Amino acid sequence: MAQTPPARLMDGRDLARRIVDTSSATAADLRRRTGTAPCLATVLVGDDPASATYVRMKRNRCEQAGIRSRHVALPASTTTDELVGTIAALSRDPEVHGILLQHPVGAHIDERAAFEAITPEKDVDGVTMRSFAAMGFGLPGFVSCTPGGILRLLDEYRVDLAGKHAVVVGRSPILGRPAGLLLLGRDATVTYCHSRTTGLSAITREADVLVAAVGRPRLITGADIKPGAVVVDAGYHPGNIGDVDFASARERASLITPVPGGVGPMTIAVLLAQTVEAATRQLGAD
Amino acid sequence: MAQTPPARLMDGRDLARRIVDTSSATAADLRRRTGTAPCLATVLVGDDPASATYVRMKRNRCEQAGIRSRHVALPASTTTDELVGTIAALSRDPEVHGILLQHPVGAHIDERAAFEAITPEKDVDGVTMRSFAAMGFGLPGFVSCTPGGILRLLDEYRVDLAGKHAVVVGRSPILGRPAGLLLLGRDATVTYCHSRTTGLSAITREADVLVAAVGRPRLITGADIKPGAVVVDAGYHPGNIGDVDFASARERASLITPVPGGVGPMTIAVLLAQTVEAATRQLGAD
Numbered sequence: 127m128a129q130t131p132p133a134r135l136m137d138g139r140d141l142a143r144r145i146v147d148t149s150s151a152t153a154a155d156l157r158r159r160t161g162t163a164p165c166l167a168t169v170l171v172g173d174d175p176a177s178a179t180y181v182r183m184k185r186n187r188c189e190q191a192g193i194r195s196r197h198v199a200l201p202a203s204t205t206t207d208e209l210v211g212t213i214a215a216l217s218r219d220p221e222v223h224g225i226l227l228q229h230p231v232g233a234h235i236d237e238r239a240a241f242e243a244i245t246p247e248k249d250v251d252g253v254t255m256r257s258f259a260a261m262g263f264g265l266p267g268f269v270s271c272t273p274g275g276i277l278r279l280l281d282e283y284r285v286d287l288a289g290k291h292a293v294v295v296g297r298s299p300i301l302g303r304p305a306g307l308l309l310l311g312r313d314a315t316v317t318y319c320h321s322r323t324t325g326l327s328a329i330t331r332e333a334d335v336l337v338a339a340v341g342r343p344r345l346i347t348g349a350d351i352k353p354g355a356v357v358v359d360a361g362y363h364p365g366n367i368g369d370v371d372f373a374s375a376r377e378r379a380s381l382i383t384p385v386p387g388g389v390g391p392m393t394i395a396v397l398l399a400q401t402v403e404a405a406t407r408q409l410g411a412d
Numbered sequence: 413m414a415q416t417p418p419a420r421l422m423d424g425r426d427l428a429r430r431i432v433d434t435s436s437a438t439a440a441d442l443r444r445r446t447g448t449a450p451c452l453a454t455v456l457v458g459d460d461p462a463s464a465t466y467v468r469m470k471r472n473r474c475e476q477a478g479i480r481s482r483h484v485a486l487p488a489s490t491t492t493d494e495l496v497g498t499i500a501a502l503s504r505d506p507e508v509h510g511i512l513l514q515h516p517v518g519a520h521i522d523e524r525a526a527f528e529a530i531t532p533e534k535d536v537d538g539v540t541m542r543s544f545a546a547m548g549f550g551l552p553g554f555v556s557c558t559p560g561g562i563l564r565l566l567d568e569y570r571v572d573l574a575g576k577h578a579v580v581v582g583r584s585p586i587l588g589r590p591a592g593l594l595l596l597g598r599d600a601t602v603t604y605c606h607s608r609t610t611g612l613s614a615i616t617r618e619a620d621v622l623v624a625a626v627g628r629p630r631l632i633t634g635a636d637i638k639p640g641a642v643v644v645d646a647g648y649h650p651g652n653i654g655d656v657d658f659a660s661a662r663e664r665a666s667l668i669t670p671v672p673g674g675v676g677p678m679t680i681a682v683l684l685a686q687t688v689e690a691a692t693r694q695l696g697a698d
Contacts, residue, residue, distance in 0.1 A: 259541030289610045313608040322599040324575045
């Protein structure tokens with residue numbers, strides 16, 4: 127059998143850096159013109175260490191890019207009403223341009239109610255129902271950051287999506303579902319697979335573009351991949367493991383995202399870009 | 413080759429009649445208890461004869477079920493602002509419980525803006541972004557009537573959806589897209605096909621449940637259907653032709669909707685049921 131060369135890597139770090147550089151320049155320009163820097167409010171409920179780390183990373187990146195951040199840390203005992211009240215106040219606050227509620231919040235909180243307290247103009251993380259529908263209908267609006275980052279990566283590597291079969295493994299409200307809708311908006315034929323899917327491997331082997339977004343370490347291996355496919359790994363597990371078994375997948379795919387350095391950096395880059403975009407609009411500087 | 417028996421029919425007329433009977437009884441009860449009958453406002457822009465016929469049918473069914481209807485006919489020259497103003501007034505009017513804007517409106521009108529003027533509590537046709545997202549997330553809310561009718565039919569005939577491969581051909585905002593999301597919410601593996609899909613027949617032949625919602629007469633024939641599949645035809649074309657070639661499809665499917673008498677009657681039944689539900693809630697009688 128002819129040996130195919132291993133897949134080319136889609137370098138999310140490099141593309142993310144360029145997006146952040148652009149956002150940073152726009153933020154500086156905005157500050158010069160309006161006297162105000164873009165500001166992202168981050169809301170963290172409880173004391174989950176992983177969530178705290180994610181929020182800290184996002185705030186650090188903001189700072190590096192000249193985006194202010196305002197952090198609101200709430201105790202684990204926070205009620206839905208209290209959280210909704212806090213977020214609604216941020217939605218009204220003219221000094222805040224974007225709002226990020228770190229997911230997940232405690233199980234006793236109605237997370238959907240909390241997300242919906244984010245006004246659409248400040249939904250830079252793309253979590254509200256309105257943003258979801260905008261992605262579903264191809265209307266202007268902020269996209270969920272990880273799916274948005276995936277699309278930007280595919281564009282950067284000139285992956286033609288029209289008429290291609292894209293298979294999304296995973297259907298979470300801020301990752302798998304919107305990713306599928308965005309791919310559908312680009313004229314891909316889209317299949318959603320998930321925990322209840324039977325015959326997963328037979329379906330993924332039909333994929334021209336495979337997006338693994340299911341949160342199970344190394345669920346997808348080379349044998350599940352059509353030769354020459356484009357593979358996007360949106361998973362992240364301890365030990366730098368993704369939802370895709372990189373070594374075997376790389377032997378089959380033509381293009382693949384590494385973990386780390388693939389989708390991960392893109393998520394924060396899109397968050398920053400959307401925060402700057404939100405600020406530009408809210409400051410009337412567009 | 414062993415001959416399989418022709419598919420059983422899914423009788424939308426019969427099920428729709430039972431749904432309308434229930435809605436009719438609830439409407440009568442509501443009138444008795446509150447002195448108010450449910451009221452659906454229908455809005456028609458321009459003078460397209462097919463649209464006028466659809467609206468008339470819907471109003472007649474309302475009347476038969478004891479649901480009042482209030483018809484607003486607007487000239488083809490209506491602007492987006494005028495249409496939005498009219499619908500916003502109906503959204504505020506306490507005597508109106510549901511609002512239906514007949515699609516399509518003229519090309520010069522921003523249809524999305526008009527749909528969004530419908531307050532979610534009165535969106536009994538399931539056309540707003542909020543209703544779309546609620547379908548996408550499996551949250552309470554009104555469903556788009558045709559997809560909702562399809563799900564009710566599948567339930568009536570005890571079609572098990574979990575883990576099954578459902579293929580939706582078509583991706584319109586009020587038919588194909590929400591149908592796929594509802595099927596995904598029922599744990600089906602869902603594939604969206606559309607005009608840009610390549611190799612359509614190979615994909616539809618994988619479907620355990622095939623929903624044709626593409627608006628092309630007899631696009632799907634028996635050869636495109638997996639033996640034993642469940643086939644739902646949401647198309648309707650002059651001469652009682654659907655998106656599925658009924659004669660050849662019936663030889664392959666195990667269950668199939670006829671045209672007419674399949675999906676069509678279900679659409680209106682769901683509209684009526686949702687109008688009564690909206691009125692019940694708005695009259696505080698739930």
